[in-house]
Amino acid sequence: MTALPNTKSRKTYTLNSFMSRCSCGSFHTPEEHWKFMEGMPQDPVDLVADLIAMGQYKPETLKLTEKFTHAELRKALVQQMLAKAKPEQQQICNDLIKQAGGLEEAFAAAFGPHATGFFNDTLRASKFRRRDFLIKVAATAAIVTLASCARENSNTSQSSIGETSTPDNLEKTDLNIGFIPIACATPIVISEPLGFYQKHGLNVTLRKMPNWAAVRESAIAGELDAYHMLSPMPIAVTLGLGSTTFPIQLASIENINGQSIAVALKHRDRIQGPADFKGMTIAVPFPYSMHNLLLRYYLASGGLNPDTDVAIQIVPPPDSVAQMSAGQLDAFLMPDNFGQRAVFEGIGFIHMLTKDLWDGHPCCAFAASQQWIDAHPNTFRAVNKAIIDGAAHADAAENRTEIAKVLSERRYLNQPETVLQAVMTGNFENGLGNTLNVPDRVGFDPYPWKSFAKWISSQLVRWDLMPTEKADYAQIAEQIYMTDLARELAQELGQNPPNEETRVEKLKFDTFNPENPAAYLEQQSQKFNV
Template sequence: MTRRLTADPLDPKASLSGCGCGRHASPLACSAEVPDGEEAMAEVAEAAVLRAVFPEAATRRALAQRFGAATLLAALASVFPIEAAKEAMAQGGTSGAGAPEKRDLKVGFIPITCATPIIMAHPMGFYQRHGLNVEVIRTAGWAVIRDRAIAREFDAAHMLSPMPVAMSLGVGVAQPIPFAVAAIENVNGQAITLATKHREKRNPRDWKGFRFAVPFDFSMHNYLLRHYLAENGIDPDRDVQIRSVPPPEMVANLRADNIDGFLGPDPFNQRAVFDGVGFIHLLTKDLWEGHPCCAFAVPRSVISETPNTFAALMRAIVEATAYSQKAENRREVAAAIAGQNYLNQPETVVNQVLTGTYADGLGQVRRVPDRIGFDPFPWHSMAIWILTQMRRWGQLRQDVDYAQVASQVFLALDAGKAMRELGLPVPGSPLRTETIMGKVFDPANPAAWTERAIRA
């Protein structure tokens, strides 16, 4: 017999700082079973809705005291399908084991190795294993994938990890559109690539006047390049040009001498070497080991309207991510995704990226097994750093509660749950300190990282 949850969902002691069974410091660390029975499932659904709409426990308590819990839930029910959530949880439990409400799905992706789990899950059967019929659709660029996701032409999408943050805040779009990072697709996996003619200009202080490409304004590529330049005394807004170029067009622009280099995703760093037009200056893992890049993103409405479908998608993506992470699977995965319907790249190029044994364009063969990694956990600390850079470089013009935005957009609980179901280790907290270019980033004290400092 499983345990009943008896904690009041409006009680601050039952907030996200603890777990449902009361024996763990964090819900991420809790592996307790969820209660049986429709009444218990209803309690879980109501608590989940309240916490999603009012993340702060003090706010929930104040509203309940003023209006009463029943009145508050009734008001929410007028705008949120609480009854549907209750029914879904009663059918499938919180494990998401119920039949998907929608099986035929479209998932957009950009043809880069960052999308490996999303792509390989199609030819290697991971979606089908979880009861889904998914069509993965190659898309030309990030603005296109964003617009098609907003228009609901895609049920889910491969996005740069800062994109759902910006969209949810209404930055770069006409109005706020709630999107979520359900899982991180890849860590590391990027590089600064320069044109072959710049082989003797390895010091970034010599790069004044350079023209750089990044995939999108709201990208880790843009933020990492700006931070790297600023730390080396180059003002990214005055001393160089930075423009957005779709990843598949980066090598052609390098060849045509339209740009001097790019900080971009693979396989295009390696393709520039393969084509003899560029060399790899450095891997971004050397700037920030384990940094996020791309994400598996969904509209928030998908989670509430089709919770079983969302749960099945999460399991498929997390399982594919874990499979892609294993070194012994990398060549098999490379063969699965290199073809015309997916990356449309020579398998040799994709192999060099995924295995980490590669030519650098400077006459050397490098062996870096973790050149790219696949870790699905969406750390809130990653989102907080992204927000500091949006503020630093003028994209975010007003102050926001970084921790609150991070918790709403980066779904650590959902990812942790899917990871635990697959037997993967789950962090006890969604926050951790990061080391970026030798300096510690503390998500509890992010203010210093918002300053637009250029080091001489």
């Protein structure tokens, strides 16, 4: 092959210098790949072995594998396999790990002297046929071998959200994250004092915000790196509902359940159900909030039109108790720490937990702008991972007492610890002389089901908060709720997130099928006449 001299650099070029290396290891165009592969082994393991023997992988590339411990390689393999695998592939991996008694044991069994027995045991316990299983084993072995080739380019740009972040490759480590001082913000808040941000290489300053409009405006202005938002807000801001259009991604859910309808004590003998709220003034924290949508859902079930039969006011959560005490509010649907605070202050009672309207409903979320994510992909990955890590800690019942104590501090929620203990443990007084025990009054499952996005979008349409022509339910869920990434990060943390992206959601008065939100809206209109 004739070399082309470069008189300036004295570097020698060949034709291969102007061609891209194919994923198979050779230099040729994609169109010519079939010619190169003709006659090559079809078995992935044999194929990789032949490619190595033919010198398609440089010796220095293969030696890179020595820089990684077996544990690191195993972790990378499982992450890649599970993050991108189909549900049945994920199941077989889980079957292997379960059969062996753990991840380390699974690898020892798979590549040790008793591998055959291990495989046979797994096959007997699994629904998959032996041929399918062995194909997956061969493919896995090929991925292990090819990992060295992928590492060859690891010093180049690592801008993909799908790559693993470490403190060494973060674009930014000092972050400002905005939050509203409510119990829903627990994962965002506790990740600072309990060290979850630091664990993932970040130094986070938490910025306490006065209301949700301020969060939205600070987000659009670029004054914050990431933020605590209500789960409908990324949809609203991305579509320009009530604000300028500004693409925002919902990275993870902060809390499920965790809200309540509190009623002024003077109405204790009047309120039995939704119809009894007619003529009242009721507060919610923001138009684009689960609080507003769930309140409207509840009132409509009692035959009330939320836009004409009651007066719904927007009130910042920290002001809700004071306004009820001053007689300005008859009721509010707010985060649980304010419903419980009304009981604590002796001015109200808890009429209903939102858990009883929709058990497992989303409330708040962690979010960042698409622009910021694109500029800081590894940092975004790290901070989302830290919050998912913190959420798992918060969700454990044995940690709730500690969490209530941390949240009560002035720099965070600045609420009586007694109030927060009642919310976090679910052991609480309802203001009517009853002590209730509801351990899942609030939960911290960070998984952003795309069915959440579809239900929210349907209700925004229902209450004229979103034009029907903007209601592309599938596209909204796909583009705004980052379900795949949340699943991948949870798996990296050793958690077991769902494989599915949507589920049928069972509410108190109906059932939502995410496959047909438009039909659900029509059913609601016919059933409740509003």
